[in-house]
Amino acid sequence: MEGIAVHGLTKRYGRVTAVDDLTFTLEPGRVTGFVGRNGAGKTTTLRILLGLTRATAGTATVSGRPYAELRDPLRHVGALIDPDCFHPGRNGRNALRAVARLGRIPDVRVDEVLELVDMSGAAGRRVGGYSLGMRQRLALAAALLGDPGTLVLDEPANGLDPDGVRWLRSLIRGLGEQGRSVLVSSHLLAELAQTVDDVIVIEQGRLVAHDRITALASAGAESLEDAFVRLTATVKEAS
């Protein structure tokens, strides 16, 4: 089963606690929004989940295993953490080929994902000449290379123009409809509200809420933004 499970996750940097005893499980085949203020611990949680940062305590698993123990991880999890993760001197196609080779993914899939993110025309150009939106699309293509059952996307709408945001929304919805689990962190709450089934809210590294978006936003009477402010206000006041 392709699913994400985080249990008692804690990460401390010296005296600063970035993630504090965080626990949640994602249902397979659903799109889940991961929201929180800057520094709330979203990226740290995602990095731990992807084996890029070590947890101080607790576990984060995909399909029941820590990321580092997955065989051919790119075929299980597709991740977008930073659009600036390609060598600027390499062209787009070769940047993806380098990722594909590492994951034992055939080159033909590179052209498929380039087509999917509408980057085929720019694939022969060096990444250094790409706009932020193009690099974001390329990073999304890299995440989709292994045709994974789980996707972890950190701020995927950054740098995209309005057309790009609309395209991303339909892409993420489509991925969810195909039965993939998608965990997407974003600051664009209004945008996220149109995309996700469930929402996880964290504040100061702690879980504040995890529910269906319809339940969180008072059955449509309240926007996700208002719900977020209401839910996190208690934690903020307590600190």
Next chain:
Amino acid sequence: MTTVISTELFKLRTTRAPWAVATCLIALAAAMLAFIGALVGKPGQPALEPSVLGGLARAPGMLTGGAALLLGLLLSTAEYRHATALTTRLGHPRVPGLVLAKAIAAALAGSVLALAVELVMLGGGAAILAGRDVSVEPLRHGVPAAVASIVMVAALHAVAGVGIGELLRNPTLAVGAVLVWAFLAEGVLPVLLRQPNLDRWLPTGAARSALSLGLTQDSALLIPWAGLSVLAAYAVGLLLVGLGRSVRTDP
């Protein structure tokens, strides 16, 4: 492991910096060849005879080692400079295997670089000798030993480069540290420690010793195989230190 090695070689092939290093090295080797070719046989210079080929084969040894070291440095530091370490770790999260594959890829690339340089030196040298009616004897005068030693020294330098790159992560810092070590520390240390024979045990001395394979033993150097072993110890040591940092630190 072969998948990761071939990916690392692909990364080297698809950026300009390694090609620039190789082009500069081959241009320098060609200039060296032209310079030696112009001098040899002149009064006060070595005679133009078949053994010249052995000298030509050995001439770019340290230079090739330096270029291979740079190649290894580039392979590892570029990952951090351009944040490609992120996608690399996502594709292959097991860091020790990744660093080992990088070292093997760098060693292979360093060996190819050394062979290309030797092709220039021996091909050009053979043309110079043949052009002046001197017999060309590529299997004598220590030529095979010179080629073998340069390939091994280049491979070990490339491995050391990966280790230094993983340790320091910043290309400017890494190149600076190597230059300070090679041109300052190695000269100063034997004096400071009052051990004049220490230099043969330091990386440059060990490399010079290894490159003397097939020559009459020089008392200022270690025997070639000892030199090669010391150089290998430095390369493996640096790789382990670099690996230690990579395992402990986030990409």
